[in-house]
Amino acid sequence: MPSLDASDLQPNGHGAVYNRIETPRSVTVGVDDPVKPQLRTKDSTNTSSDSDAKEQNRREEIVRGGPTSFKFMNLYRYATPLDKFLLVVGIIATGANGALFPLIAIVFGDVLTGFASTPVDMDAVNDAALDYLYIAVFMFITDYVSYVAFYYSAERQMKALRSEALKHMLFMDISWYDENDALQLSSRLTGDTVRIKDGMGQKLGDSFRFLVQFIVGFIIGFARGWDITLVMASVMPFMTVSLSWLIKTMRIKSDWAQKVYAEAGSVAEETLGSIRTVASLNGEKKAIAKFEAKVFAAEQENIALHKISSIVFSLFLASVWIMYSIGLWYGGWKASKGETTPGDVFAAFFAVMMGTGSLAQISPNVSAVSKAAGAAEELFAILDRASAIDAEKEDEGIIPETCEGKIEAEDEGIIPETCEGKIEAVNVNFTYPSRPDAQILRDYNVTIESGQTVAFAGASGGGKSTLIALIERFYDPTSGTIYLDGRDVKTLNVKWLRSQIGMVSQEPVLFATSIFENIAMGGENVTRDEAIAACKLSNAHNFIMSLPEQYDTLVGEKGVSLSGGQKQRVAIARAIVRKPNILVLDEATSALDNESEKIVQAALNDLMATTNMTTLVIAHRLSTIRNADKIVVLNEGHIVESGTHDELLKIEHGIYQNMYRIQELRSQEEQEEAERREAEIINNIDTKLSRTMSGVSTKTDIS
Incomplete structure (x- = not known):
C-alpha cells in the first residue's frame, strides 16, 4: 500500500555514516547506551523476565522525559570519526597558535638585551628579527588550520543535528505537540543550532587558544623571573573569581533569555503567517504589543545584568593594569639593584601581560561556549525524549505474519499482508494528556464491519473525532482496546497502519507548492496519470484544467489561491492516491457554502459508491449521512443511539431525531x-x- 515516507522529506546529505546513527527515539538512556529492539514471538509475550520489566520501566522514564545530566562532550554526539579527527587537528593547531604568541616576550627580552649592549649586539637583533619572521609564518599556518578544522567540523555536525532534530520532531507523538508550541520548536531548529555551532566551532577554538596563551605566558614568566611573576600573580584570585562569576551569570541569564526570545519569535512567526487575518481584524497593534511584552522582560533583565557585568568587567580590567603596575615597579627595583637584567624583566613582564591579556579575550568566547551548552541542553532534552507512539520505524524489511505464527519486532510491530478494514473499539476510555481532568470517551464500544460506511453524530466535544485519532494512533486509549481486523492496533507497525487510512478533514492543509505535488504527497511515487485519475474521482480535474498552469499551479501558503471547495477536492484526491482501505471524512463539507458542498458531497458519494473502503464519516450536517450503513450518536463520550437514519428517526424524543428536525x-x-x-x-x-x-x-x- 503506497504511503508517504516522512523520512524522505528531509534527506540527510551529511554522509552515509549518519545513516547508522541510532536516534534517541530508539530509547537512548545515555549517549552511548541505546536500547536495541529485540525480536520475539507472540507466545512469549506473557513470559517476560524481570529484566524485561526493568527495561520497560526504563523506557517509560525516557518517554516521560525525565531530567538528565548534561555534559559538555554531549555537544559532539553526532560527530563522525572525520569530525573528531578535525576537532583534534583544530585543537592541536589552536594550542600551537596560542603557545606561539607569548614566545614573542622571550624574543623581545633578547632583543632588548642586544640593544642595551654597547655597541648594539646586531647578531642578537638579527636573530630576533628572524625569530619574529618564523613566528609570523607558523602563526599564519596554525591559525588557518585551526579555523578551517573547527568550522568544517562544526558545520558538518550542525547539518546532522538539524536533520536528526527535525526527523525526531516529525515522529514525536501528537500528545507531545499538545504540550509544546510548534513555532518555538522551529525557533530551536534555527536559532539554537546556530548558537551550538558557534560554541562548538571557532569560539571553542579561541577559548582554547587564549587558555594556552595564558598558561604558556605564565610558564615563560616563571622561567625568566619567577618572583616578578609571583608578585604580578597576587592579583589573580580577584580576577579569577570575577571572571568565573561573570561566566556563570551569563550562562544562567542567557538560558532564560533564549526561552523568552523563542516565545517572542513564535508570536512574530504566527502573526506574519496569518497576516491576512491580522490585517482584516486591524490587529497589528495588538500583535506588536504582544511581541513587545514578551521581549520587554528579557530586555530589562539583560540591561540590569549588563550594568552589573560591566562593573565587574571594568574591575577586572583595572586589576589587570594594577598587576602591570606592580610587576613593572618590582622588576625595575630588582634591575636597579643588579639582581636581574632588563631583558629578563621585560621578558617576564610581557609574558605575564600576554597571559593575563588573554583572560580578557577569553571571556566572550567562553560565554559563547556556555550559551551553546545551554542551547544544546534544551535541544538534546527534546532528542532524548522518546515518542510514546513510535511512528519512525520503517515498514520495509520487517517480518510480516507467517503461517507458522505471528512474529513481531518489539519496536517495529506487525505488518499484515492484507487489510480488510474491520474496526472494533472495546471498553475504550480516553482522556487527552493535556486535559487530564476531562474524560472524552467512557466505556466506548463500537464495531465497524469491513466496507461499511459508519457516521458519527453528536454535539461538539462529544468525542466524535477522538475515535479517529485513536485508530490512527495519534493517541492510545487510557484503557480498553482498538482492534483492526482483530488485531490490537498497538501491535501493528504505525507507518503501515497510517498508510491504510485516507483522511479528509474539515480544514484541509495544502502545502505551498503545486497542485500535483500536493496530491503526490498522498502516496509514494505517484505518477501524473494517477493524480489525474484521482482528481477525476474527486471532481477536481475540470477546475484544475481551467487554471493557466493546470496541475503545475502553485496553491500558495495553506492553499490561499484556491477556494474552500477547490482545496477540499484536492485534499480528497490526495486521499484517493493513497489507495486507503479506510477513508475518514472529518466534517469534510461543514465549512463550505451550499454550492461547494453539493459538488464535494457528490464527489464523496461517487467515491464511496465505486470503492469497497471502510468509511468513517464525522458529520455536522446530518443530511449528508442519510445513506450511511450505520449512524452512531454520541453524547459526553457515551454512545447513546445507534442505527440507520430511518431507525434513529423512529426513536421518539431521541437525540438524533431532535438534531435532525432542528437542522x-x-x-x-x-x-x-x-x-x-x-x-x-x-x-x-x-x-x-x-x-x-x-x-x-x-x-x-x-x-
Whole structure:
C-alpha cells in the first residue's frame, strides 16, 4: 500500500555514516547506551523476565522525559570519526597558535638585551628579527588550520543535528505537540543550532587558544623571573573569581533569555503567517504589543545584568593594569639593584601581560561556549525524549505474519499482508494528556464491519473525532482496546497502519507548492496519470484544467489561491492516491457554502459508491449521512443511539431525531429567507425597469 515516507522529506546529505546513527527515539538512556529492539514471538509475550520489566520501566522514564545530566562532550554526539579527527587537528593547531604568541616576550627580552649592549649586539637583533619572521609564518599556518578544522567540523555536525532534530520532531507523538508550541520548536531548529555551532566551532577554538596563551605566558614568566611573576600573580584570585562569576551569570541569564526570545519569535512567526487575518481584524497593534511584552522582560533583565557585568568587567580590567603596575615597579627595583637584567624583566613582564591579556579575550568566547551548552541542553532534552507512539520505524524489511505464527519486532510491530478494514473499539476510555481532568470517551464500544460506511453524530466535544485519532494512533486509549481486523492496533507497525487510512478533514492543509505535488504527497511515487485519475474521482480535474498552469499551479501558503471547495477536492484526491482501505471524512463539507458542498458531497458519494473502503464519516450536517450503513450518536463520550437514519428517526424524543428536525427547520428557514431575498431583488429590478420604461414613454409623448 503506497504511503508517504516522512523520512524522505528531509534527506540527510551529511554522509552515509549518519545513516547508522541510532536516534534517541530508539530509547537512548545515555549517549552511548541505546536500547536495541529485540525480536520475539507472540507466545512469549506473557513470559517476560524481570529484566524485561526493568527495561520497560526504563523506557517509560525516557518517554516521560525525565531530567538528565548534561555534559559538555554531549555537544559532539553526532560527530563522525572525520569530525573528531578535525576537532583534534583544530585543537592541536589552536594550542600551537596560542603557545606561539607569548614566545614573542622571550624574543623581545633578547632583543632588548642586544640593544642595551654597547655597541648594539646586531647578531642578537638579527636573530630576533628572524625569530619574529618564523613566528609570523607558523602563526599564519596554525591559525588557518585551526579555523578551517573547527568550522568544517562544526558545520558538518550542525547539518546532522538539524536533520536528526527535525526527523525526531516529525515522529514525536501528537500528545507531545499538545504540550509544546510548534513555532518555538522551529525557533530551536534555527536559532539554537546556530548558537551550538558557534560554541562548538571557532569560539571553542579561541577559548582554547587564549587558555594556552595564558598558561604558556605564565610558564615563560616563571622561567625568566619567577618572583616578578609571583608578585604580578597576587592579583589573580580577584580576577579569577570575577571572571568565573561573570561566566556563570551569563550562562544562567542567557538560558532564560533564549526561552523568552523563542516565545517572542513564535508570536512574530504566527502573526506574519496569518497576516491576512491580522490585517482584516486591524490587529497589528495588538500583535506588536504582544511581541513587545514578551521581549520587554528579557530586555530589562539583560540591561540590569549588563550594568552589573560591566562593573565587574571594568574591575577586572583595572586589576589587570594594577598587576602591570606592580610587576613593572618590582622588576625595575630588582634591575636597579643588579639582581636581574632588563631583558629578563621585560621578558617576564610581557609574558605575564600576554597571559593575563588573554583572560580578557577569553571571556566572550567562553560565554559563547556556555550559551551553546545551554542551547544544546534544551535541544538534546527534546532528542532524548522518546515518542510514546513510535511512528519512525520503517515498514520495509520487517517480518510480516507467517503461517507458522505471528512474529513481531518489539519496536517495529506487525505488518499484515492484507487489510480488510474491520474496526472494533472495546471498553475504550480516553482522556487527552493535556486535559487530564476531562474524560472524552467512557466505556466506548463500537464495531465497524469491513466496507461499511459508519457516521458519527453528536454535539461538539462529544468525542466524535477522538475515535479517529485513536485508530490512527495519534493517541492510545487510557484503557480498553482498538482492534483492526482483530488485531490490537498497538501491535501493528504505525507507518503501515497510517498508510491504510485516507483522511479528509474539515480544514484541509495544502502545502505551498503545486497542485500535483500536493496530491503526490498522498502516496509514494505517484505518477501524473494517477493524480489525474484521482482528481477525476474527486471532481477536481475540470477546475484544475481551467487554471493557466493546470496541475503545475502553485496553491500558495495553506492553499490561499484556491477556494474552500477547490482545496477540499484536492485534499480528497490526495486521499484517493493513497489507495486507503479506510477513508475518514472529518466534517469534510461543514465549512463550505451550499454550492461547494453539493459538488464535494457528490464527489464523496461517487467515491464511496465505486470503492469497497471502510468509511468513517464525522458529520455536522446530518443530511449528508442519510445513506450511511450505520449512524452512531454520541453524547459526553457515551454512545447513546445507534442505527440507520430511518431507525434513529423512529426513536421518539431521541437525540438524533431532535438534531435532525432542528437542522431541517433551519434549512427551511434559510431557504425561505433566500427565496424572500431573491423576491426582493426581483421586485427591485422590476420597479427600476418600470420607472425607466415610464420615463422613456413620457419623453416619447412630449416629442
